[in-house]
Amino acid sequence: MEPVVETQTVYIRPSSLTDTPTHYCPGCTHGVAHxxxxxxxxxxxxxxxxxxxxxxxCSVFAYNYIDCDFVVAAHGRAPAMATGIKRVVxxxxxxxxxxxxxxxxxxxxxxxxxxxxxxxxxxxFLNNAIYGMTGGQMAPTSLPGQKTTSSxxxxxxxxxxxxxxxxxxxAKMEGASFVVRRSLHDPKNIRQAKKAxxxxxxxxxxxxxxxxxxLLSTCPTNWGVTPVEALHWLEEHMVPVYxxxxxxxxxxxxxxxx
Amino acid sequence: xxxxxxxxxxxxxxxxxxxxCEAYFGYPITPQTEVLEWMSxxxxxxxxxxxxxxxEVAAVNMVYGAxxxxxxxxxxxxxxxxxxxxxxxxxxAGTEVPCVLIDVVRGGxxxxxxxxxxxxxxxxxxxxxxxxxxxxxxxPASVQEAIDLTVLAFDLAEKYRxxxxxxxxxxxxxxxxxxxxxxxRPLRTTKPDWAVTGAEGRKPRLLSSIYIDPEQEEIxxxxxVERWYQIAQNEIRYKEYFLDDAEMVIVGFGTAGRVALSAVxxxxxxxxxxxxxxxxxxxxxxxxxITELAKRAQSMLVVEMNTGQMLDDVRLAVENRIxxxxxxxPGGMVPYPDEILGEIQRxxxxxxxxxxxxxLRWLQRLKxxxx
Numbered sequence: 146m147e148p149v150v151e152t153q154t155v156y157i158r159p160s161s162l163t164d165t166p167t168h169y170c171p172g173c174t175h176g177v178a179h180x181x182x183x184x185x186x187x188x189x190x191x192x193x194x195x196x197x198x199x200x201x202x203c204s205v206f207a208y209n210y211i212d213c214d215f216v217v218a219a220h221g222r223a224p225a226m227a228t229g230i231k232r233v234v235x236x237x238x239x240x241x242x243x244x245x246x247x248x249x250x251x252x253x254x255x256x257x258x259x260x261x262x263x264x265x266x267x268x269x270f271l272n273n274a275i276y277g278m279t280g281g282q283m284a285p286t287s288l289p290g291q292k293t294t295s296s297x298x299x300x301x302x303x304x305x306x307x308x309x310x311x312x313x314x315x316a317k318m319e320g321a322s323f324v325v326r327r328s329l330h331d332p333k334n335i336r337q338a339k340k341a342x343x344x345x346x347x348x349x350x351x352x353x354x355x356x357x358x359x360l361l362s363t364c365p366t367n368w369g370v371t372p373v374e375a376l377h378w379l380e381e382h383m384v385p386v387y388x389x390x391x392x393x394x395x396x397x398x399x400x401x402x403x
Numbered sequence: 404x405x406x407x408x409x410x411x412x413x414x415x416x417x418x419x420x421x422x423x424c425e426a427y428f429g430y431p432i433t434p435q436t437e438v439l440e441w442m443s444x445x446x447x448x449x450x451x452x453x454x455x456x457x458x459e460v461a462a463v464n465m466v467y468g469a470x471x472x473x474x475x476x477x478x479x480x481x482x483x484x485x486x487x488x489x490x491x492x493x494x495x496a497g498t499e500v501p502c503v504l505i506d507v508v509r510g511g512x513x514x515x516x517x518x519x520x521x522x523x524x525x526x527x528x529x530x531x532x533x534x535x536x537x538x539x540x541x542x543p544a545s546v547q548e549a550i551d552l553t554v555l556a557f558d559l560a561e562k563y564r565x566x567x568x569x570x571x572x573x574x575x576x577x578x579x580x581x582x583x584x585x586x587x588r589p590l591r592t593t594k595p596d597w598a599v600t601g602a603e604g605r606k607p608r609l610l611s612s613i614y615i616d617p618e619q620e621e622i623x624x625x626x627x628v629e630r631w632y633q634i635a636q637n638e639i640r641y642k643e644y645f646l647d648d649a650e651m652v653i654v655g656f657g658t659a660g661r662v663a664l665s666a667v668x669x670x671x672x673x674x675x676x677x678x679x680x681x682x683x684x685x686x687x688x689x690x691x692x693i694t695e696l697a698k699r700a701q702s703m704l705v706v707e708m709n710t711g712q713m714l715d716d717v718r719l720a721v722e723n724r725i726x727x728x729x730x731x732x733p734g735g736m737v738p739y740p741d742e743i744l745g746e747i748q749r750x751x752x753x754x755x756x757x758x759x760x761x762x763l764r765w766l767q768r769l770k771x772x773x774x
Contacts, residue, residue: 193603196472199611208609214599216471217611219494222464225456229468230599232452233426233476237601255464258457 161186163212172365172372174329175203178271179210181339182240185346186213188403195238196230198223202244203277221252224259227266238349240267245286246276249309256315263320263354267345270311273362274383281367285309288386293367308386312359316392322353324393328361330379334389343403344394353395361387406583411546412437412576414584415505415569418553419477420445423588424503426452426476428465430484433517434573435507438479459484463491463504470500471610473598475557475591479505481573482523483514485531492566493532496627497612500597501560504538505553505569507576510735518735519573519658524712527570528686535624537631538566539638540686544661547582549575552683554585561595563634570685572708574658574737635687642681645671649678651750652696654717655706656682658737663706666743675751685713693720700725702750706743707731711762718761726755729765 158164162183167176186192195213199205201220208215218226223241231239248256248270259266275293276282282295286308290299316324323345327338338360345356361383365375409417416438419427427442439455446453452469456462462478469476480488485506495502508523510516528540539559543549549571556567594600599610614620644664646652655663660681670677680696682689697703702725705714710733721727730746732738 194601196599196601198468205613208607208611212602212607214602214607215609215611216468216498216599217609217613218467219464219490222460222467222491225461225464226468226471228454228461229426229428229465229470229476230472231468232454232465233469233472233474234600254457255461258461 159183159187161192161212163210165209167210168206169203170366172363172375173203174273174360174362175271177329177335178269178360178362179207181335181342182269183211184339185343186211188343189346189350191238191346195240196234198227198230198239198241200241200243200247202247204242204244204271205278207242221247221250222255223247223252224255224264224266224268228259228262228264231264231266235265238267238346240269240346242269243271244277245270245272245274245284249285249311256311260315260318260321260355260357265349265352265354267349268355268357269342270357270359271362272311272359272387273364275364275367277364277367288382310387312357312392315357318355321355321357321393322395323348323356323398325391326359326361326387326389328379328384328389330361330363330376340403344398344401347401348395348398351397353397361389406581408579409546409582409584410437410577410579411549411571412507413441414546414550414582415479415553415571416441417445417584418550419503419557420449421585421587422554422557423475423590424451424477424557425474425590426469427478428454428456428462428469428476429478430456430459430462430480432481432484434509434576435479435481435505437576438505459487460490463488463495466502467491467495467498467500470495470502471498471599473594473600475561477503477505479507481507481509482511482520482526485523485526489532492538493534493536494612496532496536496538496566497534497623498610499564499627500610501564501566503553503556503560503567503569505571508570508572516735517573519708519737520733520735521572521657521659521708521712522733523570524685524707524709527568528688536627537634537686538568539563539634540568540570540684541640542570542656542683542685543575544657544681545582546575546578546580548683550582550584559638563630565630565634570657572658638684639687639689639692640683641689641692642683644679644681646678646680646696648676650701651675651677651747652700652703653677653679653706653743653747654682654693654703654713655679656685656713659706659708662738662740663743665740666747669740669744670747670751673748675747677747682713688716690716690720693717694722697721697724702726702728702755704728704730704746704750705761706738708737709733711765714762723757726757727761728755729761731765
């Protein structure tokens, strides 16, 4: 008699994620973030209604992996470009995917005003405290004392200023419906990040205005550590500076169950 | 439609509405703010998109997004604001999506002033943004032409998936004169087959200006320049006045061309055989037509409201066949017809020798006249 083998699928590639190996460095969390977005698009069944806006930076090629319509914005301008798209096709879901240099430095005006207008878009904000694509320069979110190729002696706050806390700032905007910070350094936090991404997209579907999920992320290559060390460094050094909190959750979203 | 007394900025805005503009994104700047103000009322009442952006940088990127989503979209600004838009214009050009921009040019460089100028010729006609691309540039000399060229700009932008810019100056934007608006066109009911609107029942589309592989970027660059030659072949526009027997040809665009026409008429009453060639498409530039004129005429005078920017293109077309002189009033000054008439009379009296630097000669004459 043949043995009965019961199989249960516990892990498959979301259909909104293309079957393409990413170009990201080993240990980089962009791939995790991409997958979470793809899972949410699958669960909500909105892949064909969604338009992504890729940034300038390592994730400029996000369109190679997330299988929906895409445009690529100029550095920092993704919220403006997303605004232009959303205003002419308001029934579609529009999200931007931005890094910390893109969103918190060169694109500061665009993100602030998109939130201020309550623009009905979703922003996925990857904060890894460094410029990745250009090779590890200081970002507006680099930690005090953090060594980068443009702060070789460490970020001196007297000279180079303090880290910017974008979620805390943007949560103050009346136009924002959902602003939270999550992290991608372990499975528990990744699950919580996914739930937040889902909630942010749900906020947009409900026409509730600006939604953003900040995701603390790793950059082992430019931090000069191994992938595992990078996860520990994130947890030990970034989380204390960037607390994982809900900064703004509209009451209507608070009770959502998925 | 009946002729009405219309202000240039208002007329261009309403012409855009009637041409089927579906979305407008802009930022206040004198002397074009009336375009933004008119759109702020008109577009919402028609159920179309109006948004005052936080900056020209944001405005042009909103235009970029809306253009990618397949909307007939525009912005308007004035010189310093257009400088800020150059980043976005380069991306739009690189992505090959259509859009319309109205530049109501003012005095510069820098903050300059809010008076009429043609100082943006080089910024607009010769590119401005980074990389290899050519916007279509149309220069009106009256409110009526501003209306007609605004409508044309939408059609050309879509036909060639290019940027079409109406380059007016502050006086065209601000003055009122009788003109006729076109009938309201129905809005398009379909989106272009390249637009990014959600991949419903089809493969996902990407609109981007990135070609990370230089071989692919070269192909894209060659495609753009080939399309530009097609535009240059089809879309040259100009107007000729009294050129049939002209021995002297004035070349001027926009308001400078219009002022020069008064001077040409006055010179004709004195028996001077002078005519006016007024380029309407500054890009593509009517090089061949000016070359032909240089074969027939004995001299040429370029008149601009800047320090001689189109002058360089005219000299290129003339190929040193005949002497070229220049007369300009930069910085927000508008020449009087008498000033240009004086130049015509001088050239009729004392023929200019071939060669030399017409801009330097003009500078020396102008400084003498100012002292």
